[in-house]
Structures are given as structure tokens and as C-alpha cells.
Amino acid sequence: MKTILSAEKQTMRDGLSKTMLRLSQEDENVYVLDGDLGTSTKADVVADNNPEKFLQMGIAEQNMMSAAAGLATTGIQPWTFSFAAFLSKRSIDQIQVQIAQPKLDVKMIGGYSGLLTGLTGKTHQSLEDIAIFRTLANMVVLAPGDSKEVEKVMEFAHQYDGPVYIRVARDAYPILFDDDYTFELGKAITLKEGTDATIISTGTQTSRSVEAAEKLEEEEGISVEVLHMPSIKPLDTEAIVKAAEKTGAIVTAEEHSIIGGLGSAVAETLVEEKPVPVVRVGVKDRNSESGPNEAMLDKYEISPNHVVDAVKQVLKKK
Known part of the structure; x- marks a missing residue:
């Protein structure tokens, strides 16, 4: 029986970093805000290749999300990067009150989601982020299945006017989609x-x-x-x-x-x-x-x- 799964595997972070750099180069309003995890989430590709569009916010997730909210009110489209565990639990108050309620155009990348986080320990694992984010009014919650879909989801989020949470994983996964695949919001x-x-x-x-x-x-x-x-x-x-x-x-x-x-x-x-x-x-x-x-x-x-x-x-x- 022919398998659907490709023998080729790619990390979601690879698709993410490539797309993030391109968006930051093509759109003057796109900025990356990093919670001091750029080498893990691969947001550092923007720091290395387009540094004027990269803002290092340090290990201060609440402040990062507040800053993202402020930037969004000026017409900037902030893309915030941290681990899913930190976005969904450390900074949820700022996300709900300052971003979701006013429906600001802030994109949130939750890296290292789920169980398989490279032996980082249970404090860095996130098994609750979908549950938390889907309760927030005005919030879009997305969980792509491979690196190709990560790229398509990010392209959608760039065009969408409002808060979007994208859940991505650390490790490599089989390729499920080809370059012709089109992501549609709300469609299986x-x-x-x-x-x-x-x-x-x-x-x-x-x-x-x-x-x-x-x-x-x-x-x-x-x-x-x-x-x-x-x-x-x-x-x-x-x-x-x-x-x-x-x-x-x-x-x-x-x-x-x-x-x-x-x-x-x-x-x-x-x-x-x-x-x-x-x-x-x-x-x-x-x-x-x-x-x-x-x-x-x-x-x-x-x-x-x-x-x-x-x-x-x-x-x-x-």
C-alpha cells in the first residue's frame, strides 16, 4: 500500500524561519519580537539577516505582549516568538486584555509545543495552550501539521487583520503537503x-x-x-x-x-x-x-x- 507520508522530514522551525524572514523583508510593517529564544524558535534568522526588523525583548513575556499591543496600534504588525508554555501561561492576561479584546493585529508563534521539547523539562512543555487560547474571543488558533503548512498558515496570518496564535513543534515531521497546498481558515x-x-x-x-x-x-x-x-x-x-x-x-x-x-x-x-x-x-x-x-x-x-x-x-x- 502506498503511504501518504513522505519519507522526507522537515522541522516546522525551518519553514517558519524562511517565511518570517521573507515577510519581514517584503512588508515594512512586519516586525519580530523575540522573548530571548530566537536560537530555539529560529526567529534569529531575522536578527541575522534583517536586524532592523528584530526587537529583542528579553525574558519578559508579559512586557513583550504589551509592547506588541502598543506597536499594533501604530500600524505595525508584530510577530511575537516564545515557547507555547510561556505565551499561554505567563502572558495570558496581557494577551486577553490588551490584544484579544481590542482585536489587535498581533501574531503569536508558540514554539516547542506539546510533549516533545528536546528534553527541556516539563516547565517548557505545553499541553494546555490550545484550551487556553480557544477560550479567548476574537482569537484565531492554528496548529499546522508540517513545515509546508506552517508557511501557508503564516502567509494567511500576514493577510488576516486580527490576533492569531500559531502552535508549532520542535522536531522534524513527515511532509504532508506540497507547494500547491492552500490553507483556508476554518477548513479541514x-x-x-x-x-x-x-x-x-x-x-x-x-x-x-x-x-x-x-x-x-x-x-x-x-x-x-x-x-x-x-x-x-x-x-x-x-x-x-x-x-x-x-x-x-x-x-x-x-x-x-x-x-x-x-x-x-x-x-x-x-x-x-x-x-x-x-x-x-x-x-x-x-x-x-x-x-x-x-x-x-x-x-x-x-x-x-x-x-x-x-x-x-x-x-x-x-
């Missing part, structure tokens, strides 16, 4: 057709979901649809309902807490519109820890094999 993408169950996934978990779906088809003869949801807010509720009508069984998958993220958003939609069996794959209600990637995926039950198990579980409820 069907990566694989299927009839028995649907996996709705986002961000880094999408490539793992494709791997799980292909394994189920090849080894078990189970036909699984994979629906990638890069736009978590606004959410493609129409695609969710259609998937429920088509397969009658839904698994959600995300590298995020099982509480308040994509799984919650999908379940909320289905409860109101089309109740069907749902199993959510995500980190259970527990604290994380630092460790090697494969061990972390297995311990916190979000590996491709856990997605496989979730599909088998939901089919029993169908």
Missing part, C-alpha cells in the same frame, strides 16, 4: 478516505494518525478516514458532522491535554449536531515529565499504536 483537509471510522487530528498528531490509519487498513482491513484540522478556532463543524454521518465513529488525536483541546471542541460539536461514539486521544489529566521522544509518546498514550487502539475501541461502540 481530508488526507485519507475511509468508511469505518474517522480520525480527526491536528498539528503534530496528524502524521501519527495517518500512520495509524494505514496500519489499520494494511493489518486489520479497517478503512479509516483521516481529517486534518489545522484551524481549531474557527472550527470546521460542517466537516465534523459530515464525517460523523459518513463513518459513524470518531477518534480525535492531539499532542495536548485531553481536556479543552481539539477533542473537546469536536465532542462539543457532535453533542449538539450529530451524536456518535467518540474516543479522544490526548494526554490524560496528569502532569508531564522530561524524557526521550518515543518513551514520552508511549507513556502519555499518544503514539500511533495508541491511535490504533482508540479506533478499535470506538468501533466497538459503533
Whole structure:
């Protein structure tokens, strides 16, 4: 069986740095604000190649977001860079009151999201950022699945007038999209057709979901649809309902807490519109820890094999 997943892998940071430099060069209003993590997030490409558009804000995330709000009121489009854990928890008051409420044109890049943060420790991991940001009125929340989609999402955010949170990961992931792919706000993408169950996934978990779906088809003869949801807010509720009508069984998958993220958003939609069996794959209600990637995926039950198990579980409820 031909796989959907490309053998080539790229880090989301590579697509991000290339696009950020280009936007800063093409648009005089685009500035980068960095929370002293440029070498990790790759925002330092602007510091190295277009330094007049780079503002080093230091380890002071609250101040960085307040400064971004002020700059946005002058017509500048600030792109703020930090780890997802720091944006979503240290500076959330400034983001809500000074950026989201007045709907200012500030872009927020949450790097090192999820569990796999290169052994940086649990203080640097973020399993709550989607839940936090999707509760804010006027906020757009996006979680691209590969480096190509990161580029397309950033191009969209550049044209969009309002606050946008983009969740990106540290490590390399398989290429899912080609250069012709077009990102549409609030729209899901069907990566694989299927009839028995649907996996709705986002961000880094999408490539793992494709791997799980292909394994189920090849080894078990189970036909699984994979629906990638890069736009978590606004959410493609129409695609969710259609998937429920088509397969009658839904698994959600995300590298995020099982509480308040994509799984919650999908379940909320289905409860109101089309109740069907749902199993959510995500980190259970527990604290994380630092460790090697494969061990972390297995311990916190979000590996491709856990997605496989979730599909088998939901089919029993169908």
C-alpha cells in the first residue's frame, strides 16, 4: 500500500524561519519580537539577516505582549516568538486584555509545543495552550501539521487583520503537503478516505494518525478516514458532522491535554449536531515529565499504536 507520508522530514522551525524572514523583508510593517529564544524558535534568522526588523525583548513575556499591543496600534504588525508554555501561561492576561479584546493585529508563534521539547523539562512543555487560547474571543488558533503548512498558515496570518496564535513543534515531521497546498481558515483537509471510522487530528498528531490509519487498513482491513484540522478556532463543524454521518465513529488525536483541546471542541460539536461514539486521544489529566521522544509518546498514550487502539475501541461502540 502506498503511504501518504513522505519519507522526507522537515522541522516546522525551518519553514517558519524562511517565511518570517521573507515577510519581514517584503512588508515594512512586519516586525519580530523575540522573548530571548530566537536560537530555539529560529526567529534569529531575522536578527541575522534583517536586524532592523528584530526587537529583542528579553525574558519578559508579559512586557513583550504589551509592547506588541502598543506597536499594533501604530500600524505595525508584530510577530511575537516564545515557547507555547510561556505565551499561554505567563502572558495570558496581557494577551486577553490588551490584544484579544481590542482585536489587535498581533501574531503569536508558540514554539516547542506539546510533549516533545528536546528534553527541556516539563516547565517548557505545553499541553494546555490550545484550551487556553480557544477560550479567548476574537482569537484565531492554528496548529499546522508540517513545515509546508506552517508557511501557508503564516502567509494567511500576514493577510488576516486580527490576533492569531500559531502552535508549532520542535522536531522534524513527515511532509504532508506540497507547494500547491492552500490553507483556508476554518477548513479541514481530508488526507485519507475511509468508511469505518474517522480520525480527526491536528498539528503534530496528524502524521501519527495517518500512520495509524494505514496500519489499520494494511493489518486489520479497517478503512479509516483521516481529517486534518489545522484551524481549531474557527472550527470546521460542517466537516465534523459530515464525517460523523459518513463513518459513524470518531477518534480525535492531539499532542495536548485531553481536556479543552481539539477533542473537546469536536465532542462539543457532535453533542449538539450529530451524536456518535467518540474516543479522544490526548494526554490524560496528569502532569508531564522530561524524557526521550518515543518513551514520552508511549507513556502519555499518544503514539500511533495508541491511535490504533482508540479506533478499535470506538468501533466497538459503533
